Amino acid sequence: MTTELYPRERLARVREAAGRAGLGALLLTPGPDLRYVTGYDAMQLERLTCLVVPVSGEAFLVVPRLELPAARESPAGGLGVELVPWDETDDPFALVARRLPRGLEKVAVADRMWASMALRFRAALPGAEQVAAGTVMRELRMRKSAAEVAALLEAGAAIDRVHRRVPGYLRPGRTEREVARDIADAIIAEGHAVVDFVIVGSGPNGANPHAEPTDRVIHPGEPVVVDIGGTMPSGYCSDSTRNYCVGPAPDDYLAYYEVLREAQEASCQAVRPGVTPEEVDAAARDIIAAAGYGEHFFHRTGHGIGLESHEDPYIVAGNTEPLEPGMAFSVEPGIYPGAHGARIEDIVVCTETGFERMNLTVRELTIVQ
Structure with missing residues (x-):
């Protein structure tokens, strides 16, 4: 049932919806949107866990290294999404910014993202307007399979x-x-x-x-x-x-x-x-x-x-x-x-x-x- 609830093709639908909304990328931290896309019920921590979905390019999941086993064992581990671990002395927000295409004008952050993380992303992506990911995700989530x-x-x-x-x-x-x-x-x-x-x-x-x-x-x-x-x-x-x-x-x-x-x-x-x-x-x-x-x-x-x-x-x-x-x-x-x-x-x-x-x-x- 897990595969049926969290199908592999859902990620492609999310990317297409983001493109139609004029976004450059979606940034989904732990919460219902991340679970909807990947099946990963990640813990809410002060350490950044974030699914990054560029409209142009492959999605990747940034996780603290100590959470890497949990991410691998979750349904996300079977989706073929690259898992990108980061260490305690790394800056995961800068890591995300480096991997995203240059010149993004608009990114969507998860509705349930902590303000402290949204502000860190704003500093890491100063040229990108931030909007709520719910504007994209609600259209997908409210029509149940x-x-x-x-x-x-x-x-x-x-x-x-x-x-x-x-x-x-x-x-x-x-x-x-x-x-x-x-x-x-x-x-x-x-x-x-x-x-x-x-x-x-x-x-x-x-x-x-x-x-x-x-x-x-x-x-x-x-x-x-x-x-x-x-x-x-x-x-x-x-x-x-x-x-x-x-x-x-x-x-x-x-x-x-x-x-x-x-x-x-x-x-x-x-x-x-x-x-x-x-x-x-x-x-x-x-x-x-x-x-x-x-x-x-x-x-x-x-x-x-x-x-x-x-x-x-x-x-x-x-x-x-x-x-x-x-x-x-x-x-x-x-x-x-x-x-x-x-x-x-x-x-x-x-x-x-x-x-x-x-x-x-x-x-x-x-x-x-």
């Missing part, structure tokens, strides 16, 4: 298994933090390599979409928002939100939860090629507003997902870029009146004719007895 969709399906199934465990962790008297620890352990047990986030929002904390787990005790009759995600060994991410209640739920909560469920379903059903992200956003937002809860839905409907849990495309008003097959993103409207809140989130992929869900656990409210 069949192998990437399969990786997202695997991630979705893994986080679904975690959600099926959650009722066993919820009971009156436990704190959000205690539940979150159990969930984090389950995320790893169900196949993730990294826990990215665990939100356990009980009662009023559920009205904060990005609530951090606290020592608040969960009480009978309280709704609980559980939003969780992680990164799989493949590098691809999961993200799913479901809602639970410890015992019978309040009547006012049940009323808006049904509105939310209808809105989330309508938003998913709106997904197909040619539809814009803002139309998908509106499909949910219009239903919520018509029911009188518009002011309580105050975030975008979704975000792209892949090697990052948040990436293009963003499902929000003002985004008029038509959806295309292979685009993957969350659909997660929420309603947050204050005493409690709710959000329903699935990852979906736009297909040739509509959409496919990556998350298949029930979207109805789960009552924990």
Whole structure:
């Protein structure tokens, strides 16, 4: 699967895209762009690791000598890219500059490159304008291949298994933090390599979409928002939100939860090629507003997902870029009146004719007895 996720021909597509953008070279340091192109999940260090992709010339990967074995053993080692090690007393930025063609007018640096490194490159390449590599990479990364969709399906199934465990962790008297620890352990047990986030929002904390787990005790009759995600060994991410209640739920909560469920379903059903992200956003937002809860839905409907849990495309008003097959993103409207809140989130992929869900656990409210 590694070869399918990180194919050799991807480097050529990146070079062609850089050329169309009028760039002389791409400089990709550790992060999602480097992993997308090479499969190398390099460590973020103060020592420079950088994939250099000249539009004219062969790409090469500059690595600290002590990281050379890791680079060789990674998928990058099988791509035929020259590995250029540097020693502790070398200047790797000058090394890159010497190997690049003279007279470059514009280079793209990775969006996640440390400022200290970008400034060193500016000094080493004083005649070259620096731009963000994301302007090139987003066009490639947001259209997922069949192998990437399969990786997202695997991630979705893994986080679904975690959600099926959650009722066993919820009971009156436990704190959000205690539940979150159990969930984090389950995320790893169900196949993730990294826990990215665990939100356990009980009662009023559920009205904060990005609530951090606290020592608040969960009480009978309280709704609980559980939003969780992680990164799989493949590098691809999961993200799913479901809602639970410890015992019978309040009547006012049940009323808006049904509105939310209808809105989330309508938003998913709106997904197909040619539809814009803002139309998908509106499909949910219009239903919520018509029911009188518009002011309580105050975030975008979704975000792209892949090697990052948040990436293009963003499902929000003002985004008029038509959806295309292979685009993957969350659909997660929420309603947050204050005493409690709710959000329903699935990852979906736009297909040739509509959409496919990556998350298949029930979207109805789960009552924990």
